[in-house]
Amino acid sequence: MSFIWFFLILLCLLMYVVLDGYDLGVGVATLFERDRRHRREMLEQVAQAWDGNETWIILLVVSLWAGFPLAFGTMLPHTYLPLIVLLFSFIVRGISVEMASQAPPAVGWERAFGIASLTAALAQGVAVGTLTMNLTVVGGAFSGSAFGAISWYSVLTAAAVTCGYMALGYAYLKWKATGELRARAGRRGVVLAGLAAVLTVACLVAVNGTAAPLNLHSPGRAIGFAGLLLFAVVGVMMTLVTLRRASRYDGLPLAGLTIAAVAVIIALVVARYPVLAPPDLTIANTAAPQNTLIFLIVGIGLNVPLILFYNWFAHHTFRGKLDSGSGGRDLPNPGLRSHL
């Protein structure tokens, strides 16, 4: 039972990384965009979708809490500082994107949006890194120290996650934008996708020196891990090759990066299952009782296809390329167009 629920949590994680990954990445990219018109286009892209994309991290957090309450109640205090910074970033990001979109011109809010996107990506990277440090649990409750969870490894994961998100963001812009913005997204995307790939390899190598080494002792795990990494390599190659091309298939770089990100995360799960956090928090010893899991699988599990539909609906409504000529969306607000 807890096994099924674990896979739903994994699905949330994958959806979150891909969807909010591109949207945080576009946010970070606004910091490096000099042209105001382009910056607005990028911001408007995020304004339409961030709410739906962030649904997945909420579902991830609540699913972890409901399915594995003991893990949730100790892992979150363990990663307190990076998660607080993440929440600060979400707050600033949420308000600044709406302010900049609803009441332009708002140069200050645009800047705040970019910076908050960057700190959100970094904080997520640091948080991932803290899960390679041993949790101090006494009597079922967390009792570690504030900075005990943060190590040099967190710096590495923060860099990898941020570069990965930025690569996703540029791949997304390559898909949605036209003209100069599209071309620049292609050029910068290549650099960041390459950087993200190198940093991810560094993370995978270095993780064996932490408290959460990869467990590849059985042939099944080793083969699965290697196979998935192969997928990731193919995905990255696909992205690197197609990003610079002026082709009709502008969606391919994003598809390639999605394959790579999904493959790397599943590979990590293959190599760590069934441990949630070191030293000994596993799926089995933190799972909620049967009654809860049945409720979750029926009540929440059956709703997940609907959420996927809502995500599809939201992206489908605003499908197609942005029209750079009129400055993005056909805005109902006449005041806005004058500033573009």
Next chain:
Amino acid sequence: MSLLDLSRWQFAITVIFHMTFPAITVGLSIFLCVVYGLYWRTGKPVYLQMFRFWRRIFAVGFAIGVVAGIVITFEMGLNWGPYAAQTGPIVAPIIGMEVVTAFSVEAGFIGVLLYGDGRVRKGTLFAATVMVSIGTILSSTWIIAANSWMQTPSGFALHDGQFQPTNWVDAIFNPSFLWRWPHMVLGVLISAGFFIAGIGAYYLVKGRALQFARRSVSIALGVAAILLPAQVFMGDQVAGHVFPAQLSKAEAAEGNWTTPNTGWVLFAIPDQQAERNIAELSIPCVGSAFYGDLSCKTANPPLDLTPTADRPDMAAVFWGFRAMFFAALWMFGTLFYATILRFRRKLWTSRRFHKYLLWTTPAGIVAVLGGWVLAETGRQPWVVFGLLRTSAAVSHLASGEILFSVLGFSLLYLVMLVAYIVYIVRSLRIGPERDHPDYVDRPADSDTTQVPSRSPDRIVPALASEEGLS
């Protein structure tokens, strides 16, 4: 100040801040449905103007509500780890249902609601607006179910200190949920009514966009006038059902320490240590009358019936209750007067009333927040009433960590609140004229030159000349 106090303050600040926004946006989302539905059916431009203007106020409030809500979910694990571990099997699935049936619905359709105007068909935009408001109502349903379980837990068994579900129907439809849910929904609808009426009154005072302003104020005050009597009844029912289950909350809310009081305490400054009120003003016999006894014999129970270790902080509970109660009286009087004016056909001519109405904008929000302060501080010192103490539910964090987060949240929320108010005032000054479909863009922005330059701060003549409600 202890680590427990810091975590409690952080929760209080973040949850009160969060609640301010649903108190505006739940009702506003339904208002948007109504006006867009009217526009779709009648094609009258004023409804589209109303939709566009109020949507702008809604958009930012909704976004702040969402991000502030995300914070609450994380805090359950961050600051209240033992609570999360022990109540997770029951509370978390209920919150999970909120995420999948409400949060995700809102998130999925908000993009279309905010940016779909002119890009999607009217039917699609209306459907998206309806979905968002269904989401906001469902959201409050699940959240009240989870919170009510903490007030009146049922349908569970304790195993190794963990609350495990034995009967989901009992756990979700727990004794206080059935009363608190309608009370909460009515509360947020009325608070949105006052919010809309107050802002609409600004244009009545200024004599701008009159048709827009009159329709907004008329709908908002009309709905509030119908709902408030129902709310007074529901509030009484909630007290009748929750107070017997939580005597300590009832005792603290009434403001008496030792002697049973047949009077009703209007004002008090309680001293928790000395177990007395430093100052007190009590109206004789009214306390008894609230229990349905007009003969002045039924007394309110005092707080010393509860052992010292199990007492909530009287000042917070008492004043939470009074804030809600006084705000309700204030709103009742306002609506009563507004209804009289409406029947005497003076609602649009009484300038003094319009000016007064401006000041009632936050009345409903005050009542909703006061009610939550009563519910939450009145449950103390328990987090699950009678079963799990708040002091046993707090995470063992370093003081520096919590200080960092408390100060950070306080600062950020202060900035956001100021930004939202500035934004509303700015939107208010610019006004709804630009949202009218016949509004002509400034010539600098378009190539239509037959219309002379028109500042958005001035009245659009076509609108100002329309009188009354047609």
